[in-house]
Amino acid sequence: MIEVAGLRIVLPPSVVAVDGVDLAIQPGEFVVILGRSGAGKTTFLRALNRLVEPTAGSVRVAGRAVTGAGAAELRAARRQIGMIFQQFNLVRRASVLDNVLAGRLGYVAPLPSLVGRVPPADRALALECLGRVGLGHLAGRRADTLSGGEQQRVAIARALAQAPSVILADEPTASLDPALTTEIMGILKAINVERRLTLVVSQHQLETALAYATRIVGFRRGRVGFDGPPSAVTPAVVDAIYGGEEGNPPRVPLDKRDNKEAK
Ligand SMILES: Nc1ncnc2c1ncn2[C@@H]1O[C@H](COP(=O)(O)OP(=O)(O)OP(=O)(O)O)[C@@H](O)[C@H]1O
Ligand SMILES: [Mg+2]
Numbered sequence: 001m002i003e004v005a006g007l008r009i010v011l012p013p014s015v016v017a018v019d020g021v022d023l024a025i026q027p028g029e030f031v032v033i034l035g036r037s038g039a040g041k042t043t044f045l046r047a048l049n050r051l052v053e054p055t056a057g058s059v060r061v062a063g064r065a066v067t068g069a070g071a072a073e074l075r076a077a078r079r080q081i082g083m084i085f086q087q088f089n090l091v092r093r094a095s096v097l098d099n100v101l102a103g104r105l106g107y108v109a110p111l112p113s114l115v116g117r118v119p120p121a122d123r124a125l126a127l128e129c130l131g132r133v134g135l136g137h138l139a140g141r142r143a144d145t146l147s148g149g150e151q152q153r154v155a156i157a158r159a160l161a162q163a164p165s166v167i168l169a170d171e172p173t174a175s176l177d178p179a180l181t182t183e184i185m186g187i188l189k190a191i192n193v194e195r196r197l198t199l200v201v202s203q204h205q206l207e208t209a210l211a212y213a214t215r216i217v218g219f220r221r222g223r224v225g226f227d228g229p230p231s232a233v234t235p236a237v238v239d240a241i242y243g244g245e246e247g248n249p250p251r252v253p254l255d256k257r258d259n260k261e262a263k
Contacts, residue, residue, distance in 0.1 A: 001027045001166060001198040002048065007057035009043050009222075017043040019222035021057070025200065025215075027165075030192045032209040033202040034226075035219030036242055041202040044219065045170050048200070049081045050074060062165040082159025084169035088151040092144035096135065096154050099143050100126040103158035122161075129157040133187055149180035156187055167191070169201040173208070181205070185212045206238065 002025040009018040017040045025031055033041045046052040048059055050066050059066040064077040082103070090099045104122045130136050133153035138146065143154060152172060159167050169188065173181035189212050192199050203209040209216060210230040218226030218241035226237050 001025055001029075001062055002200070003058075003060040004048070005058045007044070007047060007059065008055050009040075009047055009052060010055045011043070011052075016222055018047065018054075021222075021224055023217065023224065023227075025198060027198055028192070028196040029198055030189065030212060030214045031198075031200045031217055032213035032215070033200065033217050033219060034204075034206065034209055034241055035202075039219040040222040041219055042170050043222075045168050045200065045202060048166075048168055049078050049083065051083075079162060080165040082162050082164035082167040084152070084155050084159055084167065084172045086171040086174045088148070088155045088175075090143040090151055090154055090158075092142075094143055095139065096130065096141050096143055096146070097123075097126055097139040099154055100130055100157045100161050103161040125163075126157070126161050129160040130154070132160060132191075133157045148176055149183060152176065152180075152184050153187065156184070156191070160191065164197070166198045166200070169199065171202050171204060174204060181208060188212070206233075 002023070004021055004023040007018050007021040007023075008016070011017050019040075021044065033044065035041050043052055047054050048061065048066065050059070050069075054067055057067070061077055062080045064080065065073065066077050069077055091102065094102075101118055101122060104126055105118065127136060127139060130139055133156050135150060135153050135157065138150065138154075143151065146154065152175075155172075167188070172188070173184050176184060185208055188199060188201065191197055201213075210233060213230055216226065216228060216230055216233055217224055218237065220241055225240055226233070228237075
């Protein structure tokens with residue numbers, strides 16, 4: 001479903017954010033990307049739909065070339081890729097339903113409303129996606145009147161309305177409290193199982209990652225340092241992903257850390 005080969009991304013002036021990543025992700029996998037701050041998780045995810053331009057290497061998603069694609073080809077590839085962000089990225093002044101329809105139409109909702117100007121089938125699908133995240137009753141509300149957890153559910157509905165093959169989520173729960181983290185990850189997991197959608201999600205919380213992923217990919221300094229099932233994530237693996245560097249402390253629970261770090 002996702003094929004990444006020799007991916008390298010150098011950001012200006014000369015930061016090597018992704019340093020030679022090869023990764024093949026099969027349909028229906030729920031991959032969680034772990035890594036310290038600055039390890040390259042966001043840059044990697046954004047490269048999968050070319051929101052960041054790779055310096056070298058190739059990306060294919062659902063059989064389509066992302067790298068090297070012309071404008072029309074890239075649009076077609078992006079239609080298969082739903083994206084969810086930490087800050088939700090809704091059009092704040094538009095209605096919930098318009099935000100979801102925007103996903104359906106592949107562009108950001110302009111004001112005034114899209115409702116009434118889209119085919120009934122699109123509207124029905126958008127409402128169904130809202131229902132899937134439990135927010136059918138809020139279709140007419142302005143997006144900026146919703147709580148954070150609700151906004152992220154709208155963002156999930158928007159991604160679903162695209163009928164994508166893949167959903168990418170960059171720290172989708174980092175702005176939410178623990179109860180909402182469980183709720184959002186639970187919705188993503190249910191979608192993954194029901195629709196066999198392929199998910200690639202970056203996460204800071206190790207325990208959350210282990211609870212939902214079918215596969216963990218640990219990034220370290222732009223490279224894949226670990227790739228395996230949650231059951232293979234031992235304390236030594238955690239240390240290999242997070243440990244041994246000065247600077248930002250790892251944002252993982254202390255009880256999961258090697259003792260030398262906790263002291
Ligand atoms: N726009 C940019 N210009 C230059 N360097 C950047 C840019 N964005 C990120 N970087 C650098 O690229 C490296 C990887 O950053 P990235 O944001 O991908 O890490 P991350 O793993 O997502 O971190 P976090 O956990 O803090 O979100 C870092 O060294 C960062 O400083
Ligand atoms: Mg990031």
